Amino acid sequence: MQIDEKLLSKLEKLSALKIAEEKRIEVIQELSEIVNFVDKLNELDLSFSEITINTIKGGTPFRVDEARVSNVINQVLEHSPKYSEHFFIVPKIIE
Template sequence: MQIDEKLLNKLEKLSALKINEEKRQSVINELSEIVNFVDKLNTLDLSQNEVAISTLKGGTPLRTDDEKTSEVVENVLKNSPYHEGKFFSVPKIIE
């Protein structure tokens, strides 16, 4: 399928857009490239492939939620003015 002025005018009406005269040829070329690409995709033989609804088979893989303590946490808390356990301690601001 080739995009021409007649089809571009129809597309302008359907999309409620106005394309400037100086850009019309570049838009025609770009739309033609898109249509040619889709035509190439239509020639693919997909009869051997099953329909993919999801990219993951068997659900979402979940990682285990392991607590990893490191020296970084200890160093940060060591340099903080107040802390309780593994958390920063801040003054209460709302009564």
């Protein structure tokens, strides 16, 4: 696929961008390089390769899911001016 002025104008409209006149040639060249690179990637024969999701053999190790008691709520509430049970008490602003 070759990027030309007509295609750039269409991409400009679709992306709601405005490319300055002095940058148009540079943008066309950069987009053409990207498209050429993707075309080269499409030429690769990957039929012999396995699909790789991650590089760790055997997948991601899971940690044991165990419940823990946390005191964070109480620590946060202790630093607030006023609280009741597990809630902040704030001044009433709506009548």
